[in-house]
Amino acid sequence: MATKTHRYRRVTPAQLQTISSLAIWIPILFAVFKLKTGDTKFRLFIIFLVFGALVDSFGMIIYYFLSNELFDYHEVFQILYLWYECLFFVWLCFFFLNFQQKIVWRNILLICFSGLFITEFILRIVISSPNDTYSSFIYSxxxxxxxxxxxxxxxxxxxNTGEILRYSWFWILSGIFIYCFSSFFVDMLSYTAIGRGIWSIRVLANIIQYGFFVVGLLKMNKAQ
Structure with a gap:
């Protein structure tokens, strides 16, 4: 008797990106139920999630239903989101650090990154003269x-924390670390053939990051 051959369809990069764009709504859903327990960093975290979800959803709608010419508008929001993501990550990490001149170094980094992203916005959006090498350098x-x-x-x-696995921000920061550590090599090569070939690694890291966010949100309470 002939055996049945099973064929598995490989997930395309576009489908993987769609999964990532939809997956961000899962931590947002959990975050909604924690609004009353949050402090400033938690509210900035929610803005980060919602901002990213809206930008990704806009891009997904353009890709599937509208004209690709609208991606020029999407690029504006994408740069603004990446700018906010950068400032939020730096601010959040420094919140948990404790050393002399912490505020000085935090502000230096925030100003430095703001200058880099403003330059990127001017080059790519205002004068329509993008520099892929510069963009790759900023994100990396x-x-x-x-x-x-x-x-x-x-x-x-x-x-400083006895049982770190019960501390919500340990999981959220772990998700950020995994995403950033797994992505910066990809971003360095993002405008090369190699970078485009391994771009799925960045998307997978993003999905894993959302999983850590969900765990962190589940463990969040008023005390945190």
Whole structure:
């Protein structure tokens, strides 16, 4: 008797990106139920999630239903979102650090990244003269900086918190670390054939990050 051959369809990059765009709504749903327990960093975290969800949804709608010419408008919101993401990650990591001149170094990084993203916005949107090498440098620099900062923040949490697995921000910062650490090599090569070939790694890291966010939100309470 002939055996039946099973064929598995490979998920395309576009389908994987769609999964990532939809997956962000899961931590948002959990965050809604924690609104009354949140402080400033939690509310900024919600803005980060909602901002990203709206930008991704806009891009998904353009891709599937509208003209690709509208991606020029999507690019504006994408840069603004990446700028906010960068500032939020840096601010959040420094919140958990404790050393002399902490505020000075935090502000230096925030100003530095703001200058880089404003330049990127002018080049890509205002004068329509994008520089792929510059863009790759900005995103890679942001991700590698966030990787180190989140790693140090996690070490600080481990020193100050007895049961870190019960601490919500340990999981949220772990998700940020995994995403940034897994993505900065991809972003360095994002405008090359190699970078485009391994772009799925970045999307997968993003989905894993959302999973850590969900765990962190489940463990969040008024005390945190």
């Amino acid at each position: 620099f942001f991700l590698v900086t966030s990787s180190f900062l989140s790693a140090f923040a996690l070490l600080r949490i481990a020193e």
